[in-house]
Amino acid sequence: MKPSTLNTINTHILPRFEYFEPRSLGEALELLDKLGSEARILAGGTDLLVKMKTGALRPRYLINIKRIPGLRYIRVEEGYLRIGALTTWNDLEESPETALFPALLDAVKQMGGLQIRVMATIAGNLCNASPAADSAPPLLVYDAEVVLASVKGVRVVRLEEFFTGPGRTVMRENEMLIEVKVPLRKGSSAFIKLARTSMDLAIASAAVYAEFEGDVVRDVKIALGSVAPRPLRARRAETAVRGLRIGDPSLMDALEVVKEEVSPITDVRSTAWYRREVSKVLVYDALVKSFERAGGVRA
Amino acid sequence: MRISFKLNGRLVEADVEPNELLINVLREKFGLTSVKYGCGIGECGACTVLVDGKPVLSCLTLAVDVNGREVTTVEGLAREGGLTPIQRALMEEGAIQCGYCTPGFVMVGEYLYRKGRKYSEEEIRSLIRGNLCRCTGYVNIVKAFKKALG
Numbered sequence A: 001m002k003p004s005t006l007n008t009i010n011t012h013i014l015p016r017f018e019y020f021e022p023r024s025l026g027e028a029l030e031l032l033d034k035l036g037s038e039a040r041i042l043a044g045g046t047d048l049l050v051k052m053k054t055g056a057l058r059p060r061y062l063i064n065i066k067r068i069p070g071l072r073y074i075r076v077e078e079g080y081l082r083i084g085a086l087t088t089w090n091d092l093e094e095s096p097e098t099a100l101f102p103a104l105l106d107a108v109k110q111m112g113g114l115q116i117r118v119m120a121t122i123a124g125n126l127c128n129a130s131p132a133a134d135s136a137p138p139l140l141v142y143d144a145e146v147v148l149a150s151v152k153g154v155r156v157v158r159l160e161e162f163f164t165g166p167g168r169t170v171m172r173e174n175e176m177l178i179e180v181k182v183p184l185r186k187g188s189s190a191f192i193k194l195a196r197t198s199m200d201l202a203i204a205s206a207a208v209y210a211e212f213e214g215d216v217v218r219d220v221k222i223a224l225g226s227v228a229p230r231p232l233r234a235r236r237a238e239t240a241v242r243g244l245r246i247g248d249p250s251l252m253d254a255l256e257v258v259k260e261e262v263s264p265i266t267d268v269r270s271t272a273w274y275r276r277e278v279s280k281v282l283v284y285d286a287l288v289k290s291f292e293r294a295g296g297v298r299a
Numbered sequence B: 001m002r003i004s005f006k007l008n009g010r011l012v013e014a015d016v017e018p019n020e021l022l023i024n025v026l027r028e029k030f031g032l033t034s035v036k037y038g039c040g041i042g043e044c045g046a047c048t049v050l051v052d053g054k055p056v057l058s059c060l061t062l063a064v065d066v067n068g069r070e071v072t073t074v075e076g077l078a079r080e081g082g083l084t085p086i087q088r089a090l091m092e093e094g095a096i097q098c099g100y101c102t103p104g105f106v107m108v109g110e111y112l113y114r115k116g117r118k119y120s121e122e123e124i125r126s127l128i129r130g131n132l133c134r135c136t137g138y139v140n141i142v143k144a145f146k147k148a149l150g
């Protein structure tokens, strides 16, 4: 029998690294600039330390950003929800502002276990750039932006352009994500995650943001997780359902296009075939859930 | 690196390497063997301790990260001989078989108890999903949590 990789790895110990604990953002950015590609930022560590223990990553330098003041906040300001780099999933769980973003709140409630939510940050979830990152589909349908800082200054990137592949983003090696900005919107939204248990990573997930006129879908945004090399904004599906009625039998047919938009793989959690089929259903269910949240009653 | 922190109410110091994990420092340097090593990758919750009052996995926490903070393990709970409500409830409901998972459940229960509110069974089940038990089937653990927190 082939031993599992975990049996051959000692998760009691972490490989060695040189450790830095900057006390200001400026100091952290200087370090990132100087140490380059061999450095990694440490936030909650729930992805990074696991990868280091299992041997997937072996950074030479770790820059622990947790002692930097002023990076942990949730604020509603100038039409945006602003989430700091050190804000945890549990911070969102306990903050009343999160209710303004029901799809995000759905994701928070289903993410990991309590201890993971207490430790893990939203920024870390995005920077880790897993196709299964649960904060991504909700943040994509809200048209969120990320603020990236380096010694050269700050730039704002639309989340849709942030992910480039599994574990890859447009972030340069001297950049750090310092804030997530989520525009406040008046529409309704929902996120549905399909997983073996809620502790597990998603087999597939879907988020929908929608504005309705009666039971007609007006503005709509759709995003999916775990069904493409990166969290996916499904633009073609959006065009296909715009103007249709909830409860109209042609709605499910229109969503056939989701199956063409996704490009899933087969792995331990599911097959590509199943992911493709279930994507469509998850989008449909999230759309109906948004409609019901908007006060709509299905005919 | 020299760190100092409050451990179960007492100020302590330790010399640690940056790659040393909190779980190993607590068990080996301070002899606090209530902190259990299960998986080492965040899945089982057996290594849960409170850091500044919040439940944290000591297998995924660098020891240097608790410098200046306050760490509580099961050894720091039942002072003056009395058990905490969650410990008592776990005993009374027969929620312990081999006991390996128990310290993790005790720490999560303690955190929830200190919040001073009540929890429904559904909430309890969801809040303990980061703690695995291979023996009990959870029924008596949930009963105990309901008794102490419901």
Ligand SMILES: Cc1cc2nc3c(=O)[nH]c(=O)nc-3n(C[C@H](O)[C@H](O)[C@H](O)COP(=O)(O)OP(=O)(O)OC[C@H]3O[C@@H](n4cnc5c(N)ncnc54)[C@H](O)[C@@H]3O)c2cc1C
Pocket: A040, A041, A042, A043, A044, A045, A046, A047, A048, A049, A050, A085, A110, A111, A112, A113, A116, A119, A120, A121, A122, A123, A124, A125, A126, A127, A128, A132, A133, A134, A135, A175, A176, A177, A178, A198, A199, A200, A201, B041, B042, B043
């Ligand atoms: C048991 C378990 C269950 C989990 N369940 C889920 C789940 O249900 N859903 C889910 O989506 N994830 C899950 N995860 C994965 C993980 O917890 C999340 O992705 C988490 O949000 C990562 O945040 P962190 O702060 O721990 O990141 P870290 O591990 O500290 O960092 C992750 C990566 O991002 C980089 N990074 C962190 N912060 C920044 C920053 N500000 N700027 C630039 N780079 C940065 C790091 O260098 C690293 O490469 C789970 C993990 C475990 C161990």
Ligand code: FES
Pocket: B036, B037, B038, B039, B040, B041, B042, B043, B044, B045, B046, B047, B048, B057, B058, B059, B060
């Ligand atoms: S040993 Fe820490 S979560 Fe399993």
Ligand code: FES
Pocket: B095, B096, B097, B098, B099, B100, B101, B102, B132, B133, B134, B135, B136
């Ligand atoms: S009592 Fe044995 S693992 Fe829970």
